[in-house]
Amino acid sequence: MPLTKQEVLHMAALCRIALSPDEVEYLRGQLSDILEHVRTLQQVDTEGVPPTSHSAGLTSVMREDSVSDGLEPESTLANAPRREEDFFRVNAVLEE
């Protein structure tokens, strides 16, 4: 069943992407087709099968808790779209 316009907008809201009305329309068709394809997995019997999250066979890799050099403030801020002194400048998070 094709996605509704509201469902597409819900998906976009989940990942904080604004969409134009045109984008909503073509994504609606494409995402519906892709979802229909991936639903073929429902045919597979996975009763009692454990999930695989990755194939490296490693768990909870920890490093020594020791002090090491990080990036210098200038390197860290070199790509900042907006900065003020040694800080990233952002819009207000908590409005009055």
Add this chain to the structure above:
Amino acid sequence: MSALHSLTLQEAHNLLLRREASSVELAQACLDRISEVEPKISAFVTVTGELALKQARRIDDQRAYDKGSPLAGIPFQAKDVICTQGIRTTCSSRMLENFVPPYDATVMEKVYANDAVLLGKGNMDEFAMGSSTEHSAFFPTSNPWDTSRVPGGSSGGSAAAVAADQVFYALGSDTGGSIRQPASLCGIVALKPTYGLVSRYGLIAFASSLDQIGPMTKSVADAAIVLNAVAGYDPRDSTSINTPIPDYTESLTGDVKGLRVGVPREFFGEGTQPGVLEAMNTALGVLEDLGVDIEETTLPSTRYATACYHIIAPSECSANLARYDGVKFGHSKAEAATMWEAMEGTRQEGFGPEVKRRIMLGAYALSSGYYDAYYLKAQKVRTLISLELDEAFQKYDVLVTPTSPTVAFGLGEKTANPLEMYLSDICNISANMAGIPALTVPCGFSDGLPVGMQFMGPALSEPTLIRLGHAYEQSCDWRLCRPDI
């Protein structure tokens, strides 16, 4: 002697050792070649010519190649998803159009330690999402064998640059076929290593449980040489495996007698072009003549691999790409009244259509109420795909399939239908799911376009794949066929 730029990495290294060429001459030959063919191919996002010549001069002065590294003084390209300190790294995305990394990826540190010469950064599908390089936000890349066709993707710029002799080799990345499929479509060799064998520190993340960096080269011997330099444990990548690294060039023996090779029939059915099947059947005959034992087998879960991949990869991508919020680096919407408007606008402007599709799909598959039906289900199917491969490797040393069901398709042919594009990685995805290595080697032509053969083996079987790939390559003349650009 053939032109400098058309040599393999190994041949160029031998010239340096014999003082028959200098590193500066190699770099200049590649830069001349780039000037000549790049207007037709568009394989590079950035060419670092001046820097390359400077590096090459230093290496010539120090005679660094005499120290033994076969990479010393040899120009290469890095896919633009690999962070290069001080050199723009864009992921072929508007989001990172002006991003200059403050550090080098581990693979860059490793090849620089071998005195390799970086010649530029390779065009790709945006954030490595795609199979044709048409999803680059900047420009598409053309296939050197027919410039009206795609080079494959997502490492299409790297495959095209190696095929067009613009560099001696490239470093690409493979999440679901992204170095193997373009290598196949451009007629070159590429190896996706075992998950965790090559550090991903400084590789801009797409799907972290699948991504792996690997060599794209003109010969199997060259792939072994590059793998020697980049493989190895790295504490900065928590998925890096701590295992002894063999000398992969020791596998270039030519002796493959008695290797047990399985041919899974699912990869030779409907959807595979007749010309690809013909080339594969001839190639299987060559393998038999080399003394390997070939047997038909079956991997029934293969038919679910694409669907499984297109839940897992988008889910991981939606998490990884959440970092692009316009605050610390990357594109940022200039005028916005609120924090949310800034973030949503930044992501609307910075991401192209394929990236948006995948992030949205992933966020949906992970969202409350859908997680079990989509993401968890796909993780279970992933287990089945891996178990089936484990079982196959009880009987066979290597599985052989076509690398791509088709030869290079036309520019624009599949862009309107994402699902059709997704199916072009159908032969490649299982290796990423199971974390196993896979090598592609040119195995003929169909209508004048290259066909590739894929060898898959169990985890850490790179020596076996290199041994078989090299033996096959040396018994055919495909490596001598070069595109006429």
